């Protein structure tokens with residue numbers, strides 16, 4: 609019998625954008641579950657682990673800065689920091705920049721835990737390794753673009769990304785490394801764009817718009 613060749617899935621499939629969103633949701637759940645499990649093993653909450661991971665990367669920060677980095681409210685940060693102080697994983701000292709604020713700093717034990725917490729998302733690297741180099745490059749370019757769009761909507765903390773950085777110079781030369789970082793004065797390939805650079809300096813609204821337009825143009 610001849611197989612029916614109706615466009616069955618064409619009629620029944622959601623648009624690819626929706627399917628990508630569903631896939632990202634599943635990846636997000638896996639990340640969340642792993643973070644929760646690893647944090648539990650270390651006797652921390654996931655937020656406490658994320659705070660330590662950020663402090664290892666960025667050094668001493670105020671509660672407000674921690675909230676901005678993690679996209680978490682100040683009361684949640686305050687509760688988590690209090691718990692970390694009790695566990696002797698961070699200390700608080702006056703912030704010389706703001707007389708009424710405190711600086712949160714990791715202790716030696718907190719730094720060691722923070723370094724381990726930074727590795728929590730690494731389980732995902734095994735799945736990413738299943739992609740070919742070309743698929744990884746395309747995926748990374750898509751991830752960078754999506755995060756930037758969400759940042760501009762205020763849905764993801766604005767920090768660390770080349771594409772919103774005052775030092776970023778897109779498409780300044782031909783070849784495999786068309787972009788440039790003016791901070792270290794070095795060329796950058798698309799696959800080397802950073803998502804969590806400690807030297808990131810947020811460009812002004814107008815400059816970010818210009819960067820977006822420059823990046824959208826073919827190199």
Ligand code: SF4
Nearest residue numbers: 770773776789791805
């Ligand atoms: S300072 Fe960091 S975020 Fe800014 S362009 Fe250079 S590498 Fe990218």
